[in-house]
Amino acid sequence: MEDFILWSNARGIDTSRVDLRVDPHTRARAVVCASTAKIKAGEVAVRVPFTACLGTTGLRCGYATCPLDDGDVGSSKQFYTPSDRLAATLAHARFEAEGGTGGGDRDGGAWRAYVVDALPQTVDSPVTTWTNAEIAEMAFARGIGNCAKAKARDAGTIKKLNEKYGDASWTKHFAWALSCVRSRAVDLERGESFLAPMLDMLNHSHGAANVKWDASDDGEAVVLRALKTIDEGEELLTQYACEPAESFLLYMGFVGGMNPYDRVELWSSLGEAADWFAETFRSEGGEVVLDKAAGRSIANELEAQQRARERASIVELSGGGGTADDAAELRLRDIQSTLMGPSVGWRTDYDEALWLMFRHFTQALMPDENADQIVMHAIKKRCEEVLLSMKTTIEEDEKLFSAEDTPPRLRAAVEYRLFKKCLLVKHLQSD
Ligand SMILES: C[S@@+](CC[C@H](N)C(=O)[O-])C[C@H]1O[C@@H](n2cnc3c(N)ncnc32)[C@H](O)[C@@H]1O
Incomplete structure (x- = not known):
């Protein structure tokens, strides 16, 4: 991690107010308030210039070579979602960082400390590494169905990319890159998301976030702003998204306890x-x-x-107007193919x-x-x-969830179904 911090500082990321804590068993990282001083509400805890980010040229990100922008028919924004485009950019950076020659700015080596050394080797989640039997433990059709949809969609995209670019090119990193994007990209609600080194090591909390990411006042950086006073050594936590449990488990591999945005599908249509x-x-x-x-x-x-109504609200979110129709349609497709149905x-x-x-x-x-x-x-x-x-009762799930020898994937699936069941019970008991 020291190399990564040195690399971050060299890229202008100000880490003076924070430390990285690494769990020796899982290698999972957490960002904590440095022992030098507390961070007061409204203050900036970390500043990451866009030049140190990987993303789109629009944000003036330091690495913005999206190999899908090759001018060919079928490579334009029309055919790929924003997540696909960011994943292709990351896959390309890794290909270059590992010595591949993929065209573009050939700047990949300079990003090695981040894309090869700091990003996780695998993101363990139902859509990436779980077996069908492990996925089935989620028990609720919505989670399992969305997982199947996402896997089928990803397989289709990978096939299409391999046919066009060959499977020995940057495309060999695409699946990995997509999982990194889904589990760690930052979105400033400007339309496209990006990867911000260091910020993407922050963990999520459904209800106790103490920082939020924001554009800097000068518009040159993304910053982490304290929502309340954070004590020395306290972990910095942010709220990644307001989404039901599926989004967290399928794309990030965790449930994270009681989620106020969770819901249960009673019928599929x-x-x-x-x-x-x-x-x-x-x-x-x-x-x-x-x-x-x-x-x-x-x-x-x-x-x-x-x-x-959904379409209209997405058009409105995209700013209305003629060209927004395409963007709205794409966004709708992105949302529908990944989250909703x-x-x-x-x-x-x-x-x-x-x-x-x-x-x-x-x-x-x-x-x-x-x-x-x-x-x-x-x-x-x-x-x-x-x-x-349900095949298991709430009591059986509670036991499985707290048993020390329950395998981590099963525990995550049990946590997922347990909170859904609790929602049903809560509804049954309501007036
Ligand atoms: C953006 S990264 C956060 C940093 C991550 N701990 C690391 O080592 O780089 C997101 C990943 O962190 C983990 N994570 C974040 N918040 C979590 C939470 N509340 N509970 C469990 N895992 C969490 C999950 O593995 C998730 O895919």
Whole structure:
């Protein structure tokens, strides 16, 4: 790590207020407040000039050679997501740092201390190294399904890159680079993310972050700003993202305890929820009374409206206007291919659509009942069904989670399913 610190300082990264702590067993790093002084709220703990970052030319990053920008048809931004582009840039830097000749600025050697020596050799996560049996331990369809989708998508991208650039080029590092990007890139909400050495060694906390990353006042650097006073020796923690547990486990290999943004998918689509409603709320004689085809078409309509809203909000986030349409479409594709997919749970727009649909069904089938109460009853019934469908109980999971001899991957999968189950129980107990 000393070489990395020397390299960082030579690149203008000011590390005088922090130290790196390395766990001797796992080699995992944590950034801690240096023993020299506390860091007060609002102060800058670390400053990383963009010239020491790896990313896009737009940010004037020091390493910005994206091999996908080779001018060929099929290599433009249209065909790759921002994560693909950053991963290709990192893969290219590593290829050069290890002596490969890949064109571009041939500056890779200068980045060796970071891309070869400091970045992890592997990112252990369900989408990278876990076996199918290990993935299955996540138990919830959303996590497993998103993992399968991400793996299939990555395999497709790698195949495409190998066909175009050959598998002995920088592409041989692409899968590794993508996992590094997903687990450590910084995003300043300017559209594209980048890798900032040193900042990317900070760990995450769902609820106790004491620093946040920010653009420097002069716009030349990314800085870590203290959110409160940080004592000597205290670990600097940031909140990487406000995302459900899937995003953390699939792309970073950890769950990180109770996540306030976590959610449970009760059905994989509104159509499935509509069928479930029809099957569950039958006549006294046991016949299905809700017209299933009509139920499905309501579900499809609500889902289409939801997609249109999502698209519109992404266009708005991208700044609106003509060219933003492409960016919005790409961003939507990126989000959908990695994180989301249709989702029906609660506390999002999809929940609103679900609620509307179930209200509509209730009013048609049981006009004398209090529709909201029936909807609540239906959702709780589903929570119970999902809980009962699990192969393990909460108590068994708790035991596995705390047993010392539980293998780390199983522990991570158990932590994932355990918090989901706790969410279901919490919902069942709510008024
Ligand atoms: C951006 S890096 C952080 C630095 C990392 N510890 C290292 O050695 O470079 C992200 C990785 O750190 C680990 N990590 C970060 N926050 C964590 C947390 N709250 N719980 C468990 N692992 C965490 C995960 O392995 C994750 O993939």
